[in-house]
Amino acid sequence: MIPTVKDVAKRANVSPSTVSRVINDHPSISVETKKKVRKIMEEMDYFPNATARNLGTQRANTIGVILPPLDSQERLGNPLYLELLNAINETAAGFQIATAVASAANSEALLENVQRMHRQKQVDGFILAYSEKDDPISEYLYQQKVPFTLIGRPAKREADIIYVDNDNQLLGKQATEYLIEKGHKNILFVSNVDQEVIFFERYFGYQEALMLAGLPTHPAVTMLQPEDYTSFPEIIGQTGASALVIIDDIFALRMIQLATLHGYAVPDDLSVVSFNNSIFATLVHPYLTTIDIDVTDLGKLGTEKLLEQINHEPSSGIQLVVPHRLIQRETVRALK
Known part of the structure; x- marks a missing residue:
């Protein structure tokens, strides 16, 4: 038998409306209650009806991840972006949020891709996975007041853009x-x-x-x-x-x-x-x-910061968020 919202509510000893708010990640529900209800949902193999949830919240319940223009073999094959995507996807899944990727071979095509996703309301916000001088994508997101988090330090408007970064x-x-x-x-x-x-x-x-x-x-x-x-x-x-x-x-x-x-x-x-x-x-x-540089932590924190914006929770820009460490291997020789 497929479990319902009422079944989850009964087992969690909360009201069905509370379960619905947890599903929609409503800020009025405490972190402890969200964890408790989500754990029970997982144990019962309960999956919310995405279509009904989206209609109820007027949200896509999806975030977009914008990769840099894939204009070189180094960028196309760089494992950093795969690690980042995996961290973002895992973090978003914990909030019952899906992810969509925006990529293209150049800035012009990438901007068109992002504009289409935004205008068609395919996503609720974006994680911009790179920071570049005079970038048209970050400018578009800022001017259109689209919720977005930047992985990296902004080239400008540092006080206005929410970002996570290493030093x-x-x-x-x-x-x-x-x-x-x-x-x-x-x-x-x-x-x-x-x-x-x-x-x-x-x-x-x-x-x-x-x-x-x-x-x-x-x-x-x-x-x-x-x-x-x-x-x-x-x-x-x-x-x-x-x-x-x-x-x-x-x-x-x-x-x-x-x-x-x-x-x-x-x-x-x-x-x-x-x-x-x-x-x-x-x-x-x-x-x-x-x-x-701990790419996983960058992706996790970037996702959390974006969801705070989408849910209209207090947030602020961050710098120097993730610690780093030098890994000594074989490519450095000590000179006498």
């Missing part, structure tokens, strides 16, 4: 300091993006660490076009660099392949520190020394 400047600083502690004096910062906020923050952290140590800083080495890769050995030769701070794990593997192609061994000739501690960090030798 990316501190990440860049600590990665560079680790190399300095190992005896490296000529260190380069290498990236395949130059408009994302994490690029600016991590590069600023790199500069800060070197300046505080009285060591030379270098312009960021940005690999945006195929011809940029051909200048790699010349840059290494001109700077005398012995170590690289690289924007993320997947691009770090690309740079290690490039270094090997030009006769530089990692870590014997070039040491490498990257970010994210993704599955790629331990797929091939040498294993990457990298900084773990």
